[in-house]
Structures are given as structure tokens and as C-alpha cells.
Amino acid sequence: MRVTVTVNDQDYIRDVEPRLLLVHLLRDELGLTGTHWGCDTSNCGACTVWLDRVPVKSCTVLAVMASGSSVRTVEGLERRGGELDQLQVSFALCHGLQCGFCTPGMLMTARWLLDRLPDPSDVEIREAISGQTCRCTGYENIVRSIRHAAESERAAG
Amino acid sequence: MQVPAHFEYQRATSVEDAIALLERYGPESRIVAGGHSLIPMMKLRLAQPELLVDINGLADLGGISLAGDVLRIGAMVRHAELLASVTAGTHFPLLHDAERVIADPVVRNRGTVGGSVCQADPSEDLSAAFTALRATAVIEGSAGVRRVPMREFFHGPYQTAVGPAEVLVELQIPLSNSATLAGSSSAYLKVDRRAGDWAVAAAAAVLRIDRDSVVTEVGIGLTAVGARQFAAVEAEDFLRGRQLTGEHIAEAGDIAAQHCSPVADQRGPVDYKRHLAGELARRALHAAAARADLAIIGRL
CATH class of the missing domain: 1.10.150.120 ([2Fe-2S]-binding domain)
Known part of the structure; x- marks a missing residue:
């Protein structure tokens, strides 16, 4: 399934399975390993990124749900x-x-x-x-x- | 690595489209809203839908507004949005009490009111809150719109009145117990083991008293203690029509404790939870009374 996502002001297009989690799209498909993958149960918050300007736990968001959205990760904090x-x-x-x-x-x-x-x-x-x-x-x-x-x-x- | 089993994914373009997709794919299809209950269940294979219908883009399901004699809260309203809503907090302070102790701020940015209620977890906070407020669930299917009182909404743990091809559209709370009315207010109190955890027990109280401090309306909700439909009906029946005194509130708490059915788990044994149910019901009633009428506090 096609995912179009803007991460730290850069556009990406990837074909992924619907079950791929946003944290794994960022780390494994886009190579942005600054976002950490921790408890996998939305408790620990290590995977927190901004999705359309608000922080969310990316282990509990499907990559396909983020399609069309903008994401900001820790790599995007640097000016x-x-x-x-x-x-x-x-x-x-x-x-x-x-x-x-x-x-x-x-x-x-x-x-x-x-x-x-x-x-x-x-x-x-x-x-x-x-x-x-x-x-x-x-x-x-x-x-x-x-x-x-x-x-x-x-x-x- | 926890990853859900394979499934298909579709974005609904309207409520009608969501219903049509659910009908076409049958009972193995599920709606996903914030996903903060369903996706963890899918990782653990406790839920294994073949199709997810994403309703995140549906503006019809959003918004908090006054409409006639109700406050309407769209099913897709995020917890953070309800917590930030001045309108909701002014009319029903217990909604803000409850939202403040649901998960954590980052989870509240994503999780939704409708998703929480439809998950129907026995430890979920808003279920008791909406029960105490006597809210109505507005449910849409291909046959039209149904209105189900919150006290008939829960069919058991993780089971609700929402059918396999239906969508919860919004919750409506009658303004008859709005805190803007004289002698009326509400409160929610929870005991949890650590920040963001599920309740060991919690209680919601909605009160309306007349000029003589007689209780004219009362709603008491209980979380995580096995109360039928999350309500302490016997305690409500006891208080209604009685003078609001400390003794009567204490007795209402005892009645609430007697009539719930907690189960022992890692959060505590039965007698502790039963004690909490009574004590939290008492304290929630006191807090609601204090908000409703500062003059009454000295007499309680």
C-alpha cells in the first residue's frame, strides 16, 4: 500500500504493508533511527514523534494512517x-x-x-x-x- | 517485535462509506479511530480483523458543541481536545477530572472518546463518567440512526450496543445537570498505582440539589469494580429525594460498595477495591457538592 509522508520537511513515498507501524517506517524504511523503538505498548514514550504538529507514540500508529501527514522526528529538531x-x-x-x-x-x-x-x-x-x-x-x-x-x-x- | 497479523486497510470517505465498507466485509472488519486500544490488541492477537476502516478523516465525527438541550461530543474527539474544551469543563467538570487521569498527555493526543467508549474496557474512565451523566450514544447504521442511553450501551466487558456494521457518531449529555445551573455539579476521582495507569477503582458523581439541599438528581458511576453498566443505581436511589448530609453521602458510599462486584487482580484484592468504591463514591459526591454550592460544605 502506498504511503506518502513528509518527514522533517522532506517528502517520501514508500509501498508498505498496512500492518507496518510508523516507528518501523521511520527507522527501517527511511533510515531515521533517532526515533527509538521501546516498549511497543504505548507506555514508554521512546518512539514519540510529532504527527501533524502534536506528539504521538509512533509504535501505536500505523504507517498507512500517517499517509498524507507531516511527521517531525528528533532529527528534525536540529536547526x-x-x-x-x-x-x-x-x-x-x-x-x-x-x-x-x-x-x-x-x-x-x-x-x-x-x-x-x-x-x-x-x-x-x-x-x-x-x-x-x-x-x-x-x-x-x-x-x-x-x-x-x-x-x-x-x-x- | 510486536506486529499485527495481516489485514487490509481502507480510509472511509464518509460515515455512510464506513458503514458500507463494514457491511461489505462483514464481522471481521473493524473501525480504527485513535487505535490506542485496537492496535495493542492486534499486536497481541486478541483482535485479528481482516479489514480496518479508518475514520480519522471524517470531520462529521469531530467537534464538541452545544446543540439545544445537550452537549454533543463527536466520537472522533481526541482525549486532549475534550480536556482542553472550556465548554465541556464548564458544564461538566467531571469530564476534565476524568481526562486528566486518562493515560498520559501523548496518548491523549491520539486516543479518542468514541474509541475508549466502544472498547468498553471495564477499567476505562469515560464509561463511568458518561453513565453518571446519563449520556446518550448516537449510533448510525444503514437502517438509520439509533439513540441508545449509556445505561443500555454496555453489554459486558468489551461488548457494546454498537453492531458490527454500525458507527458510534457522538455522545450527547443532557444539560439538565450542567454545572452552570444553581445547585448542580459533578466530579470524578480515581486511584491508580502510578501516573497513566488504569484505575484500581474510580468513581463519578453528578449532583443536583434544590434550595433546601434536597437531592433532586444524582448520578453515580463506578470504574473497574464490576458495577453493572458502570452505575451505582442502588446508591442513586437512596440519595434521590433525601437531604444532602454527610451521613447520607456516607450511607450512599456504603451502598455503592455493597452492590459492586470487583475481581481480584494485580491491582488489588476484592475487599480493597470494594473499600475504594465506597470511599471514592463518597469523596466524589462531596467534591460535586462542594462545586455545586460552596455554602453547603460547612453542613456536610
Whole structure:
């Protein structure tokens, strides 16, 4: 079945089985392995990508359901010219990752949060990432990273 | 790797088209909305449809709006949209209470109200909420549109009144218990083991009291404790017509606990769940009463 999808502003056409999940289209067909494939049960959030501008868990979306839509993955966070997104900078500075497995999902959800809410409280940050599981950090440094990114972006205007 | 078995996929172009596809392919065809119940079931082979009919593009099934004396919620409304709806929250605060504790924000971006209700999982939150609100399900098939009261909608775990070639179009909630009316409000309370988990137990309460604090309307819904049609009918019958006092609310909670049938599982034993059913019904009634009339709190 034909799937036409725009990923990070680039158009792709692929013929796939209807049962192919979006996470596997991104990783196996398009080679975009930044999106991680974790629990496969829509719990852990490692596979979170934006589908038509909102984060969704791509292990629970069929690739054919995304046809005609635009997808943004962690590879699309980087700005033109290779400049990292402020969230990526802040995660690095504040040790917001250890093994890095949950990081793509954390980043995509956090980007969505800060786009809508530039000055979130810690409670709002924790609520926003409550669908993302991290087994290394205990979340403290992730919350700190997101807060740091928010403060940096507000300071930069 | 968990991947569903083979199936065919079609996008419906209208509700009529969806019904025609379901009729043509027979009972092995299924509608997919947000897919957050069905796709996991398909990965585990608990569901193995031969055809998926995708209704995500159907604008007719979207939207939250006031229409006459009801609030209508389209079947394709995402959980996040219901949680963000000022209209829904103003009239029925329990809808926002419930949505806040359904899964997590990312899942709520995709999962739908209609999909949740049609999945009819005994632990699903909106089923008890709509039951307490006495909502009506609007179901369309080739023979026309049927209206089924929520209290006749659930035929058992994972079974509903929606036939194999029918589509749930929307849910309608009567505005007669709107929180905008004096003496009327609602609340939903849930106990879960961790953020985003299914309920160990939860309770929904809808209340309307008159100037003398007599209960004129009451709806009590229970989640995950084996209540018939998710309703605590005996507790409702006890409270209706009685003065809203702390003692009467406590007794209503006891009655709700007595009449439900929880089963023991990894979320807890029967006596704990029964205790929660009673306690959460009490607390939900108190919360609804507090919202309905701040003056009454001192007397409860």
C-alpha cells in the first residue's frame, strides 16, 4: 500500500504493508533511527514523534494512517546549519540523559511543551513528560534540563 | 517485535462509506479511530480483523458543541481536545477530572472518546463518567440512526450496543445537570498505582440539589469494580429525594460498595477495591457538592 509522508520537511513515498507501524517506517524504511523503538505498548514514550504538529507514540500508529501527514522526528529538531535545538543543548549541559534511550521522546515532548508554554512550572514539566519513561536519571536532571531550556529561550527572547 | 497479523486497510470517505465498507466485509472488519486500544490488541492477537476502516478523516465525527438541550461530543474527539474544551469543563467538570487521569498527555493526543467508549474496557474512565451523566450514544447504521442511553450501551466487558456494521457518531449529555445551573455539579476521582495507569477503582458523581439541599438528581458511576453498566443505581436511589448530609453521602458510599462486584487482580484484592468504591463514591459526591454550592460544605 502506498504511503506518502513528509518527514522533517522532506517528502517520501514508500509501498508498505498496512500492518507496518510508523516507528518501523521511520527507522527501517527511511533510515531515521533517532526515533527509538521501546516498549511497543504505548507506555514508554521512546518512539514519540510529532504527527501533524502534536506528539504521538509512533509504535501505536500505523504507517498507512500517517499517509498524507507531516511527521517531525528528533532529527528534525536540529536547526538549519546544524545548530542544536536549545533543548538538546540544555540536556547536554544539565546531564539530562545517561544511556540516551528515552531522550528522543523526551526531547519531542519537551519541545511541544515549550512551544505552547514557554515558562512551565516543575509540575507542568513533570505532567508533560508523564508518558515518557526514563530508567537512568530519576527524572530530576530531565526536569532541570527542560527548565534550563525554557529559561534560556526566554532570556534570548 | 510486536506486529499485527495481516489485514487490509481502507480510509472511509464518509460515515455512510464506513458503514458500507463494514457491511461489505462483514464481522471481521473493524473501525480504527485513535487505535490506542485496537492496535495493542492486534499486536497481541486478541483482535485479528481482516479489514480496518479508518475514520480519522471524517470531520462529521469531530467537534464538541452545544446543540439545544445537550452537549454533543463527536466520537472522533481526541482525549486532549475534550480536556482542553472550556465548554465541556464548564458544564461538566467531571469530564476534565476524568481526562486528566486518562493515560498520559501523548496518548491523549491520539486516543479518542468514541474509541475508549466502544472498547468498553471495564477499567476505562469515560464509561463511568458518561453513565453518571446519563449520556446518550448516537449510533448510525444503514437502517438509520439509533439513540441508545449509556445505561443500555454496555453489554459486558468489551461488548457494546454498537453492531458490527454500525458507527458510534457522538455522545450527547443532557444539560439538565450542567454545572452552570444553581445547585448542580459533578466530579470524578480515581486511584491508580502510578501516573497513566488504569484505575484500581474510580468513581463519578453528578449532583443536583434544590434550595433546601434536597437531592433532586444524582448520578453515580463506578470504574473497574464490576458495577453493572458502570452505575451505582442502588446508591442513586437512596440519595434521590433525601437531604444532602454527610451521613447520607456516607450511607450512599456504603451502598455503592455493597452492590459492586470487583475481581481480584494485580491491582488489588476484592475487599480493597470494594473499600475504594465506597470511599471514592463518597469523596466524589462531596467534591460535586462542594462545586455545586460552596455554602453547603460547612453542613456536610
